[in-house]
Amino acid sequence: MAKIFSGVQPTSIPHLGNYLGAMRNFVTLQDGNECIYCIVDEHAITLPQDPGEIQRNIRNLAALYLAMGIDPKRSILFIQSEVPCHAQLGWIMQCVSYMGELERMTQFKDKSKGKTSVPAGLLTYPPLMAADILLYNTELVPVGADQKQHLELTRNLAERFNNKYGDVFVIPEPYIPPVGARIMSLAEPEKKMSKSDTNRKATIFTLDSEKDIIKKIKGATTDDEAEIRYDREKKPGISNLLDIFSICSGRSVEELVNAYQGKGYGEFKTDVAEAVSGTLRPIRERYNNLIESSELDEVLDEGAERAYDIAQQTLKKAEKALGIGRIS
Ligand code: AQP
Secondary structure, eight states, rough: OOEEEEEOOOTSBBBHHIIIIIIHHHHHTTTSSEEEEEEEEEHTTSSSOOHHHHHHHHHHHHHHHHHTTTTTTTTTEEGGGSSHHHHHHHHHHHHOEEEEEHOOOHHHHHHHHTTSSSOOOHSSHHHHHHHHHHHHOOOOEOOOOGGHHHHHHHHHHHHHHHHOOSSSOOOOEEOSSSSSOOOOOOOOOTSSSTTOOTTTSSBBBTOOOHHHHHHHHHTTTOOOOOOOOOOTOOOOHHHHHHHHHHHHHHHOOOHHHHHTOOOHHHHHHHHHHHHHHHHHHHHHHHHHHHOTTTTHHHHHHHHHHHHHHHHHHHHHHHHHHTTTTTOO
């Protein structure tokens, strides 16, 4: 039995990469583990958001968590900003962090590139993420490959704190799946699928219609050869579709490569689209039943209460170790 924590930003509807790389594993890890999942809305505001849109995204994400299979009887689901301990421990973790190590984070470099004024929150996002994880004595963090560096920083900050102030934090391990950890853009398969991609053909969102899914997969960038084989470097488009197909069909990449020998990209793409539609269809149907229900608010209210009970104990321990506040 492991303690699991992870989160997703309500910056838009989660995409296929978020689902295959992370959220799908959130569901399977519920078996035999203690899971806590979060809607990390304080992370979302590291870049400006429209208030009305982020409200809608928060509710959509809550409904999608449940639609994907998060069971509130087994797991805690809550909104980050509704448990103030995150911001409080986030500040403490900022004080433990060094500017240099934060500036070296790839995501910070990518997201600040070309900007004349960079929000400070973009730089201090990783210490807040460290706080999210450390508050719950987390042992395992299911994430996509792009979060590996932030996870390493979390471990370093926790160890640095423990070495200086005593054993307060559990040191977490990442859980990165062998297939699907880095789903690539359909338009430019050398870069990862991303919510913020301005090319709408690049990203499949988990609530896309079947028509859109088929259109996006049929239009996915591939190559001039007519051979279906797995080669991430030379055939990034086909390899990405093979990864997606493999997870959505439950068949191994090797099995698929053998099955599609001598077949054209057209037939292959039609079958990939069908597998993706088949995976997302039940999620969309459950989402439609949940989005207007009062069940969502009940789950989030209870989730915030249960999360707070755990989080405030760790926060108190950290504050006591540092000697801040009045220690009773
Ligand atoms: N392309 C991806 N393939 C596999 N996993 C991915 N994740 C993100 N993109 C991929 C994983 O999804 C979880 C939630 O991500 P997030 O909401 O924190 O967003 P993000 O990592 O910043 O990536 P996005 O969704 O593409 O947003 P933008 O465009 O804002 O950068 C994480 O576990 C992440 O690893």
